[in-house]
Each structure stands twice: as C-alpha cells, then as structure tokens.
Amino acid sequence: MTAGSRPIAFCSTAIRALASGLLGPAATTVARQTLKAERSLSAQVWAFAAKSAGVDLVHHNVFFCAGPKAEFDDLHAGRPPRAPTIYLCAQDRGLPDAPPERERFEIILNAPPLCGLSHPSEEFAPCQTRTFLTLARFGLRFDPLPEAFALTTPGRFERLFPASLGSLYGQSPHAMMAAFQRPTARTPIAGLYLAGSGAHPGAGVPMATLSARHAAEAILSDRTLTSTCPQTAMPGGTSTA
Ligand SMILES: Cc1cc2nc3c(=O)[nH]c(=O)nc-3n(C[C@H](O)[C@H](O)[C@H](O)COP(=O)(O)OP(=O)(O)OC[C@H]3O[C@@H](n4cnc5c(N)ncnc54)[C@H](O)[C@@H]3O)c2cc1C
Structure with a gap:
C-alpha cells in the first residue's frame, strides 16, 4: 500500500487507530507498538x-x-x-x-x-x-x-477518538525512554506520515506542533530524495556586480 503520489500526514491523538485496523488492514503495519504499550491517563x-x-x-x-x-x-x-x-x-x-x-x-x-x-x-x-x-x-x-x-x-x-481507549496523551510517558518509543513521523507506508500528540515527542500543543515539524521535515527530505527530475547543468552565467 502507498498513500498515493501526495504525502498524507495523519494528525491525531489516536494513531493507535491505524494499527487497530480502523483505517483498513493495509494500515495495520503502522505504529504497531501502540497496541501493546501502556496508555496515558x-x-x-x-x-x-x-x-x-x-x-x-x-x-x-x-x-x-x-x-x-x-x-x-x-x-x-x-x-x-x-x-x-x-x-x-x-x-x-x-x-x-x-x-x-x-x-x-x-x-x-x-x-x-x-x-x-x-x-x-x-x-x-x-x-x-x-x-x-x-x-x-x-x-x-x-x-x-x-x-x-x-x-x-x-x-x-x-x-x-476511536481506538484511543479514552487516553488523552497517547502512549504512557512514564519511563526513562518512553518518549523514544512513541511512533515517529515516517511509517512503513510510502507517503504516509504521523503527527500529533500520539506521535514523538509527545502530547500537549507545543509537543504536537513539534511532531508536525518533524513530519514536514521528513516529507521535504523524502520528496527531495525520491525526486524523478534528473540533475542537469543550467545554461547561462551568474550576474555579479
Ligand atoms: C481536556 C483537555 C485539556 C488539555 N489542556 C491542554 C493544555 O492546557 N495545554 C496543552 O498544551 N495541551 C492540552 N491538552 C492536550 C492537547 O489538547 C493535545 O495534546 C493536542 O490538542 C493534540 O493535538 P493533535 O493535533 O494530536 O489532536 P487534536 O487537537 O485532537 O486534533 C485532531 C483533529 O482531527 C479532527 N478529526 C478527528 N477525526 C477526524 C476525521 N475522521 N476526519 C477529519 N477530522 C478528524 C478532530 O476533530 C481534531 O480537530 C488538553 C487536552 C484535553 C483533552
């Protein structure tokens, strides 16, 4: 499965809905750790x-x-x-x-x-x-x-927010490395990216905004890497004073 030619950012508290199959069987490969991880309050x-x-x-x-x-x-x-x-x-x-x-x-x-x-x-x-x-x-x-x-x-x-189990902040943040076990922006599905309080680095408006920045950076970087335009020399010179 791919998310099509345009990248999609799935922005939500309930990223667990993907692994739960609520968005179809092909998406169950995404953020699988959310099925077993302890939930936040x-x-x-x-x-x-x-x-x-x-x-x-x-x-x-x-x-x-x-x-x-x-x-x-x-x-x-x-x-x-x-x-x-x-x-x-x-x-x-x-x-x-x-x-x-x-x-x-x-x-x-x-x-x-x-x-x-x-x-x-x-x-x-x-x-x-x-x-x-x-x-x-x-x-x-x-x-x-x-x-x-x-x-x-x-x-x-x-x-x-189906599949959230009512939890407001995604996976439980209670453990030394908990922030690093959250789903990150890239997913196994080409063109599908995760952002929001269920993703890394965590919940709350500032953190959800940071995760959106991570997703935007991943999209920009991946689109640069997968560009189908061949590199070419530009004609003309550079005008300098
Ligand atoms: C009661 C409460 C108080 C809070 N107080 C604070 C606070 O003081 N400070 C703070 O920093 N954080 C606070 N938070 C946490 C903060 O609100 C969240 O961490 C943050 O809003 C998460 O952002 P998000 O984009 O992941 O999800 P959301 O803000 O929930 O945004 C998801 C959006 O997707 C929309 N949506 C859902 N399903 C669909 C669908 N199928 N199709 C289209 N749209 C859909 C929803 O309507 C929603 O607008 C609070 C949370 C709660 C519940």
Whole structure:
C-alpha cells in the first residue's frame, strides 16, 4: 500500500487507530507498538457556565487532594480517584473585562483510560458528587450544578477518538525512554506520515506542533530524495556586480 503520489500526514491523538485496523488492514503495519504499550491517563472533564461563590478564583486553579499516593493508587487500579486533585479553569477571569455573572468553567479530574476494567467513571451522578462535594469542602459552590451533557468521560473520549481507549496523551510517558518509543513521523507506508500528540515527542500543543515539524521535515527530505527530475547543468552565467 502507498498513500498515493501526495504525502498524507495523519494528525491525531489516536494513531493507535491505524494499527487497530480502523483505517483498513493495509494500515495495520503502522505504529504497531501502540497496541501493546501502556496508555496515558484519561480524564473526566466538565465544561459549563454557572455562578460561583465562596472562593476568589483566578484563571488557573488547582485544588490538591490530601493524599497524592492514594489518588495514583486508585488510577493504577483502574478507578477514578475517590479523593481527586481538581484543576479548574475560570475562563473569564484574568481578562481585561470583568467576568459575567454566569461564567464559563472547565474542570479536569484525572481518570484511568479504558482497559477492559469496569468503569464507574461513566456514571454521571458519582462523578458529579465527587467533583462538587470536593470543591464544596474547599468552600467553592456553583449554581446551577452542571448536567450530564457537560461531562466528557473516558468512554466519550474513546467514542470521539476511536481506538484511543479514552487516553488523552497517547502512549504512557512514564519511563526513562518512553518518549523514544512513541511512533515517529515516517511509517512503513510510502507517503504516509504521523503527527500529533500520539506521535514523538509527545502530547500537549507545543509537543504536537513539534511532531508536525518533524513530519514536514521528513516529507521535504523524502520528496527531495525520491525526486524523478534528473540533475542537469543550467545554461547561462551568474550576474555579479
Ligand atoms: C481536556 C483537555 C485539556 C488539555 N489542556 C491542554 C493544555 O492546557 N495545554 C496543552 O498544551 N495541551 C492540552 N491538552 C492536550 C492537547 O489538547 C493535545 O495534546 C493536542 O490538542 C493534540 O493535538 P493533535 O493535533 O494530536 O489532536 P487534536 O487537537 O485532537 O486534533 C485532531 C483533529 O482531527 C479532527 N478529526 C478527528 N477525526 C477526524 C476525521 N475522521 N476526519 C477529519 N477530522 C478528524 C478532530 O476533530 C481534531 O480537530 C488538553 C487536552 C484535553 C483533552
């Protein structure tokens, strides 16, 4: 299989979809390590508008849990942390204009990716209780509380990005050489290149952008090497002052 005469860059968090066969059997030779590699974390993400009270929020806020070891023990056991650390982005704070009465908020809680384990994180009510009871203990209240459609779960991330297992950052970055085990830009399929947070060097907008640069450099270099135009001497001279 080739990707045709024009190079294609497959840009995605879910490069694992290729090896999984979701883009056809010929693409299963690409990034095969993603099938066996441990996945990075997923998350439960709330996006909603509400009035807040009780805490003087800034743009970025982190509410740390009392015991990070217990939080990560829960994640390794495949369940959402019972006592989570909560990141809250008050998107209308820190801007030149005063925030509206009903502000936009994004809340992120770490969650395990889907690994065939039972996944209580799919349930709206427990997640709502865990999130907003924890914040209430810090004195922070919201009115109204967000409804189910405001919550994105690991299962919903998997549905949005099939074969990702809900994992937000591709392969797990946890090991000395993990960054070097990620898929690189070139693939066994001529003309098909990988970019995005599932590729080397890693997740996050700056890293995904770097991977796009690697893919662009690979495309330019390969097209130069495979040029079908024969080298030739140019007629004429060079005009110099
Ligand atoms: C909740 C959350 C918060 C984050 N916060 C940060 C942060 O603060 N800072 C940071 O640096 N990173 C953050 N990240 C990570 C960052 O968003 C990702 O690492 C980065 O966006 C990955 O870029 P990408 O191009 O690989 O994938 P994406 O940004 O996911 O882009 C893939 C694109 O492909 C499109 N697409 C998918 N399937 C198809 C299809 N079949 N046909 C056509 N188009 C398709 C999608 O709609 C999407 O636009 C966050 C991620 C999440 C989930």
